[in-house]
Amino acid sequence: MRFKSKKSEFDHFSRLAGEWWEKNGKFKVLHDIQPIRIKYIQNVINKKKLDKIKILDVGCGGGLISEGMSKLGAKVTGIDFVEENINAAKLHSSENNLNINYMVKDFEKEHIKSKFDIIVIFEVLEHLDDWESFLKKIKLNLKPNGALIISTINKNLISKFFAIDLAENLLNWIPKNTHNYHKFIKPEELEFFLSNNNFKKIKIKGMVYDPFKSSWKLNDNSKINYFCSCFNS
Ligand SMILES: C[S@@+](CC[C@H](N)C(=O)[O-])C[C@H]1O[C@@H](n2cnc3c(N)ncnc32)[C@H](O)[C@@H]1O
Numbered sequence: 001m002r003f004k005s006k007k008s009e010f011d012h013f014s015r016l017a018g019e020w021w022e023k024n025g026k027f028k029v030l031h032d033i034q035p036i037r038i039k040y041i042q043n044v045i046n047k048k049k050l051d052k053i054k055i056l057d058v059g060c061g062g063g064l065i066s067e068g069m070s071k072l073g074a075k076v077t078g079i080d081f082v083e084e085n086i087n088a089a090k091l092h093s094s095e096n097n098l099n100i101n102y103m104v105k106d107f108e109k110e111h112i113k114s115k116f117d118i119i120v121i122f123e124v125l126e127h128l129d130d131w132e133s134f135l136k137k138i139k140l141n142l143k144p145n146g147a148l149i150i151s152t153i154n155k156n157l158i159s160k161f162f163a164i165d166l167a168e169n170l171l172n173w174i175p176k177n178t179h180n181y182h183k184f185i186k187p188e189e190l191e192f193f194l195s196n197n198n199f200k201k202i203k204i205k206g207m208v209y210d211p212f213k214s215s216w217k218l219n220d221n222s223k224i225n226y227f228c229s230c231f232n233s
Contacts, residue, residue: 004180006108009127010082013061016175017084020062021092026175029167030064030123033216036207037122037151038068040218044147044203044229045118050074056116056141058107059124063089063100069120070098077114081106108134115143122151125190126183132193139197142232148199150228151207155184159224187222199230 019026042048051073057066060078062085070076070093080086083104093100105112108128119142125131135148142148153163160181167173187204194202206222209215218227 003129003182004127004177006129008177012175012177013080013082014084017062017082017088020064020085020088027062027064029173030061033207034064034068036216036218037065038072040151040205040227040229041065041069041118041120041149042072044149048072053118054114054116055118055120056112056114058119058121058138059127060089060102061085063093063102065120065122066100066102067093067096067098070100074118075101077101077103077112077116079103079105079107079112081108107137111137112141114141116141116146117143118147118149120149122149125150125152125185126179128183131185135193136197139199139232144232146232148194148230148232150190151225152190152228153179153184153225154223155181155186155189156223159184162224187226187228190228194228194230198233200233202228202230204228 016026023031049072050069053074055069055074055076057078060066060080063078066076066078078089078100086102086104089102119138128134153159164179168176168178191202204222205227206219207216207225208219208221210217
């Protein structure tokens, strides 16, 4: 399939909804990189605690990032277009006594009115038909000087090999058909778009797997997975 349709993205994540909180399940990699992701967010805004900071977690899935930020004191809203994901997120947060505002929303079609200090979009852009329109819309929910924090996958033959051929098809780290090469985004494209849309202080940081330590780390190699942070004007 050349370009994965929105319906197949939806069906894919609906089928996996029961797996979000299985540490060794289908989302194991997201659990493994969770500490790096939370630390990255803290570093972008120079704060260890996120007390009362209003955060929107777009495409929150089962709420891994929403919970991580809520535990640091943030007021979190998590949205996802798959109802089963939001149900899993609500159940898990209530079992852990966390107060997170979860909503079923397709951000490509619907919008929300509130403005946020931080908007996090982790591992979502590479599942969208039109990430540029999506980000233009998201910008309307960001306060002036608010931070937009993204993680996604670069587009080149190395990222295709590692993220799809190896991680999905050979090692089964990620469920098969999670990713579609044609939807990957080069950091240069993302930076170009963000600066044309009046975002400032745009920074890119790579994340790589160290096979010798069997762990992930941040570094300057953004050839495969990378983070991008920037601030609203
Ligand atoms: C790979 S998961 C990432 C989950 C979470 N952000 C994380 O990193 O732990 C991608 C998520 O984006 C959601 N998603 C995809 N398109 C969406 C849309 N148009 N509106 C809202 N959520 C969407 C999917 O349902 C899925 O839960």
